[in-house]
């Protein structure tokens with residue numbers, strides 16, 4: 001291969017990584033803004049999150065197309081193949097995260113309609129910030145190719161679940177205490193569920209990074225299912 | 233050796249061949265500084281611009297001659313010379329000394345994402361953005377869409393712009409990002425400057441004030457209402473009733489004390505939160521701090537018939553980087569809770585372990601038990617000292633664990649602590665530990681007891697500090 005072709009090939013690989021990182025930034029912003037919309041009861045913010053989702057879908061499609069083209073035409077090997085596949089898989093996860101963010105934003109309108117429930121909103125905010133942080137850390141790990149950082153996100157998978165379980169109980173108590181809150185609480189419950197699933201996607205991305213760097217897929221089965229570990 | 237005109241405050245030194253493009257850049261830097269001095273504008277920003285311009289000019293000059301290999305050294309040898317020529321400084325040390333992150337970005341085509349690269353970033357920038365390299369893909373350093381947009385506008389639209397940049401994470405910081413166009417280089421690359429200015433303090437003060445007011449007014453309302461109620465009764469139908477008066481005054485006294493505890497705790501929490509992002513610097517002897525707390529609380533334990541067992545290394549053996557008063561507050565709040573929630577004849581074990589990894593800090597100390605991390609430090613290669621307070625009290629159900637550090641959160645039905653607590657103790661602990669870049673974990677087995685473990689990064693020895701990656705001397709700017 002002459003130097004020119006090698007250069008272009010390297011460029012294409014870098015482009016995939018860069019586009020994934022940019023898509024990651026947009027996704028992080030979407031989730032953070034959706035959370036803010038719910039917490040601060042900001043309909044305008046919610047609308048903007050919903051409107052921006054199309055961009056994420058387009059980026060995902062674009063990354064997938066480029067990755068497939070790359071695999072078909074360049075037939076990358078070993079490291080390069082894993083980098084390509086990882087970019088494609090991460091974009092898929094990010095696209096799902098974007099959808100979940102949009103779904104959260106869409107519930108704002110109903111939640112604004114009810115009286116503010118301060119302690120509940122605080123709990124949602126706390127859980128949401130944890131999820132946003134995990135997403136940020138795992139994307140930082142991706143752009144820095146930092147296996148250790150990715151694994152530290154992966155191994156703390158259960159923190160979000162704990163928050164979800166606790167929030168679930170809190171919501172039940174609320175609904176039983178005052179039936180007028182049932183509609184809003186049900187929506188908050190879905191918000192929490194969506195946040196939990198965003199957390200799962202962050203864990204998935206950590207696994208993809210692990211595969212990209214080490215070539216080892218085994219980790220997916222080795223996840224410590226902490227619930228069994230932790231319950232007395 | 234070329235001699236730049238006398239009035240040039242910026243001049244390259246040593247073996248530098250003058251080229252028109254270089255002189256333009258240097259003159260630009262001069263003009264900027266002159267302009268700043270004349271107009272009294274933000275000198276720092278202008279200095280940065282001047283330095284950046286000089287760097288970029290050098291880059292262009294060298295690139296044109298195809299001597300990229302020597303670029304690094306040349307750039308490092310560029311000096312900023314101030315006014316009368318009595319003082320010269322390598323400009324990289326000027327940039328690196330700036331507290332604000334500064335970055336120069338280059339790009340070719342608007343639709344070429346990999347073409348956007350940072351070609352220079354100062355030390356503050358590398359620390360804040362957590363990047364090791366001094367050049368690389370822009371999106372690997374910053375993903376924030378708003379910041380990327382203003383950078384694009386500066387690169388391709390020649391526009392100045394601002395955006396808010398939040399770092400996220402447990403030590404969140406908020407910056408205002410300023411993007412400024414730097415024009416185009418000889419080979420057609422567009423250039424822009426990005427400066428981040430830390431506004432965390434201002435934002436925090438705003439948020440704190442709002443939170444404090446909301447919390448204080450909400451929490452003080454109940455005891456205040458009860459006080460007014462008693463006063464009314466005492467003035468009304470209980471006027472002549474001696475017995476009622478004594479009883480009421482007793483209750484009022486308790487309420488008033490509760491209010492003052494609330495105010496103290498709220499103030500203390502607000503103060504801690506205000507500088508939570510500023511890592512403390514003193515060396516603190518953790519063993520001595522802990523033993524002081526134990527001594528102070530020993531009489532209380534004796535009165536209650538609770539046995540305190542302390543297992544620590546000798547005084548002076550464990551040094552952390554911290555704020556002594558705050559570390560004491562952490563130990564005090566944890567031991568205080570253990571005492572408060574322990575039954576008479578209970579047993580409290582206070583355990584201090586040193587030189588642990590983050591994982592070892594959260595390893596089980598009570599089994600079987602539900603456990604949960606309440607605060608995990610941002611990832612970093614540190615060793616910790618862990619303080620565990622292990623009690624034999626009622627513990628709490630698993631569902632309460634994630635909410636313990638929430639302000640005003642109290643587990644219902646724990647009679648012993650109800651009248652004494654404010655529900656702020658653990659919130660204070662969490663914020664202090666976070667300021668120290670440490671962690672907090674809880675274990676609990678209902679009916680058997682609870683364990684709270686706070687862990688702090690150990691003070692680094694001076695040898696380690698010298699070798700740490702983000703502290704390394706780097707007057708040389710690398711370009712790739």
Ligand SMILES: Nc1ncnc2c1ncn2[C@@H]1O[C@H](COP(=O)(O)OP(=O)(O)O)[C@@H](O)[C@H]1O
Nearest residue numbers: 569570573627642643653654655656657658682
């Ligand atoms: N050692 C412990 N054992 C059992 N419960 C505890 C313990 N420490 C804290 N808690 C629970 O956590 C709640 C919050 O603690 P904290 O923030 O210190 O507030 P408080 O002022 O009520 O002590 C307490 O009200 C109590 O329900």
Ligand SMILES: [Mg+2]
Nearest residue numbers: 569653657658
């Ligand atoms: Mg307490």
